[in-house]
Amino acid sequence: MNTTRRRDAARSRQALLAAAADLFAERGYAGTAIRSVGDRAGVDPALIARYFGGKEGLYQAVLAADPLIEQSAPSADGPPAAPHAPVPATSGDDGAVDDGAAVAGAVAGPPDEPAASPLATVHGMVDRAFDKWTSTGVSAAAQNVFRREVDDAARQATRERLDTVLEPLRGAADGPDPQLAAELAVAVLFGVGVARDAGTLTRLSAVSVDELRAPLTAALVAALGLTDCQ
Amino acid sequence: MNTTRRRDAARSRQALLAAAADLFAERGYAGTAIRSVGDRAGVDPALIARYFGGKEGLYQAVLAADPLIEQSAPSADGPPAAPHAPVPATSGDDGAVDDGAAVAGAVAGPPDEPAASPLATVHGMVDRAFDKWTSTGVSAAAQNVFRREVDDAARQATRERLDTVLEPLRGAADGPDPQLAAELAVAVLFGVGVARDAGTLTRLSAVSVDELRAPLTAALVAALGLTDCQ
DNA sequence: GCTTGATGTCATCATAAGAAGACATCGAAC
DNA sequence: GTTCGATGTCTTCTTATGATGACATCAAGC
Known part of the structure; x- marks a missing residue:
């Protein structure tokens, strides 16, 4: 379980997922090429087919992994007692x-x-x-x-x-x-x-x-x- | 100026513009093929290049022709004196x-x-x-x-x-x-x-x-x- | 009726893209 | 050390798409 293994399926999967999240958000689904995703992830785009079944599967995985808003973690700025101004x-x-x-x-x-x-x-x-x-x-x-x-x-x-x-x-x-x-x-x-x-x-x-x-x-x-x- | 001329540049242009407005709104820019626009307009897609210079020009024309909200014409339902309920x-x-x-x-x-x-x-x-x-x-x-x-x-x-x-x-x-x-x-x-x-x-x-x-x-x-x- | 520019139709090209498979290489288990 | 499945790399195929140009056809003006 070396952290810098030259071959690591989970690592590649995560890299693809992160790159895809960026690119889909930036260029939309139709405007994003899986080759671009592979490039940004530093991973061969053919692995997208292997790990996600294809572009659509990758998109699904991106959507499923996104929480839309931050999880309940408190805001980073200051104490959470008064993170917002009065309305x-x-x-x-x-x-x-x-x-x-x-x-x-x-x-x-x-x-x-x-x-x-x-x-x-x-x-x-x-x-x-x-x-x-x-x-x-x-x-x-x-x-x-x-x-x-x-x-x-x-x-x-x-x-x-x-x-x-x-x-x-x-x-x-x-x-x-x-x-x-x-x-x-x-x-x-x-x-x-x-x-x-x-x-x-x-x-x-x-x-x-x-x-x-x-x-x-x-x-x-x-x-x-x-x-x-x- | 026959209204049903078999050849009418303005008519073709308008048909393309209307079809493109529909399809761009429905499928987005990247997801819209100019062949689809031609099909819906009942016009040969090659005319898009002639009249608008290409897909990008067609898109620009669609944006320029769109008013975003209705022009000042009064609402169709009832007299314009009270078209809305109180807030x-x-x-x-x-x-x-x-x-x-x-x-x-x-x-x-x-x-x-x-x-x-x-x-x-x-x-x-x-x-x-x-x-x-x-x-x-x-x-x-x-x-x-x-x-x-x-x-x-x-x-x-x-x-x-x-x-x-x-x-x-x-x-x-x-x-x-x-x-x-x-x-x-x-x-x-x-x-x-x-x-x-x-x-x-x-x-x-x-x-x-x-x-x-x-x-x-x-x-x-x-x-x-x-x-x-x- | 002829000419000629405008308009429309069709074929084709070059490219981009998704998908699929062949092959190479790594590394864990024995 | 060897084996073999897992992982990665590369090539190729097929299709879709935007663009372009050749050609056909119409219609207005003379």
């Missing part, structure tokens, strides 16, 4: 739903999170999304939310990944249709992230995620029907 | 910014719209976006907001189209960075539209635009910093 839309006089101590639990790390407050859930979701964007970038799976051309298998794989994000949002949503509210929030959250990553909206792509936190959180809160002013 | 987030007691009669002017039809109220601008924008989605569908240009793989020329063409949408939003935005707020609103608006069109979020794709109006408008209002409760 303008809810910092006012009434402050409908109380935030506070529920933030830590809202990151949904343990499998049995104790029903965090809706606002804390939103804050945790934004934090985890920002962590993901700034560390490994916006993934191909996130882009799939906005692509018509993905085939059924890839769409299904994307849906399964999205469930992780949709589930807490459903719980946080207020209104007669929590599923719709949660999906709307996903469209807003990933829409901003993917658009920022794409670069067509220049100002959006230029600002730091910190400058995005307040307005994006406000939009999510509104999309979920959590606005306290109604 | 939950702002239907409350205080109602920060007054709506009312400014709605008609907010659709920004005449070149010198009389500085409509921010809320009316948002309402008009949502109406026009919905009209576009339900009539001709979500365009390839709108999708480009969320695609990294588009080349510089296409990105620039998309930006020029976006300016039409960004300009009134900048005027409606409240806060220190109107450009960022406007781009954020664009990401939210088109993010929801493109995601709904893509079909990965099943509930979002299933509901009618009318069911989307209230929460989407609320999210846009929040993204623009127009929430009255702060």
Whole structure:
């Protein structure tokens, strides 16, 4: 089990997976050639057929390996007690739903999170999304939310990944249709992230995620029907 | 100028343009073959080279011809006086910014719209976006907001189209960075539209635009910093 | 009716890409 | 040290695709 073996199937597989994740996110599925993946991975592209069955199988593997947002690990900047600024839309006089101590639990790390407050859930979701964007970038799976051309298998794989994000949002949503509210929030959250990553909206792509936190959180809160002013 | 001439360059050009708009929106740029465009248009694909210079030129023409949202024409359903339901987030007691009669002017039809109220601008924008989605569908240009793989020329063409949408939003935005707020609103608006069109979020794709109006408008209002409760 | 440019049709080329298989080489087990 | 499966490298095949040019056909102007 030498770590620098000249031949190591797992190592090659991982290299291909990482290179494919980059390239699929950068150039899209149709625009990515498996030869390019092999080049970037420093691995012969023929191994893609061996380990993943082909280009489509590689894509599936990339989607299955992507968590969409950062796992429950706390944000890298500062103590996790106050990783986010107050939301303008809810910092006012009434402050409908109380935030506070529920933030830590809202990151949904343990499998049995104790029903965090809706606002804390939103804050945790934004934090985890920002962590993901700034560390490994916006993934191909996130882009799939906005692509018509993905085939059924890839769409299904994307849906399964999205469930992780949709589930807490459903719980946080207020209104007669929590599923719709949660999906709307996903469209807003990933829409901003993917658009920022794409670069067509220049100002959006230029600002730091910190400058995005307040307005994006406000939009999510509104999309979920959590606005306290109604 | 017979309308059914067997040979008509303008007619062929238009057929190619329409077919290309459909296919680029459906399959993406890389996934669209010019032969498919020719087939759908009922025109020989070699004419693409003649009229547009090639696939890239055809794509540019499609982007340039797309308005992203419906032109200022009033909505088809009912009188334009009340095309939209009240927004939950702002239907409350205080109602920060007054709506009312400014709605008609907010659709920004005449070149010198009389500085409509921010809320009316948002309402008009949502109406026009919905009209576009339900009539001709979500365009390839709108999708480009969320695609990294588009080349510089296409990105620039998309930006020029976006300016039409960004300009009134900048005027409606409240806060220190109107450009960022406007781009954020664009990401939210088109993010929801493109995601709904893509079909990965099943509930979002299933509901009618009318069911989307209230929460989407609320999210846009929040993204623009127009929430009255702060 | 003829001419001529515009328009349309067809064949072909060069390239890129995914897939598949033949062959080479490594290394663990014995 | 030998064997043999695992791993890696290389070549080749087939297909799809964008581009190009030759040729055919139409229609307007004289």
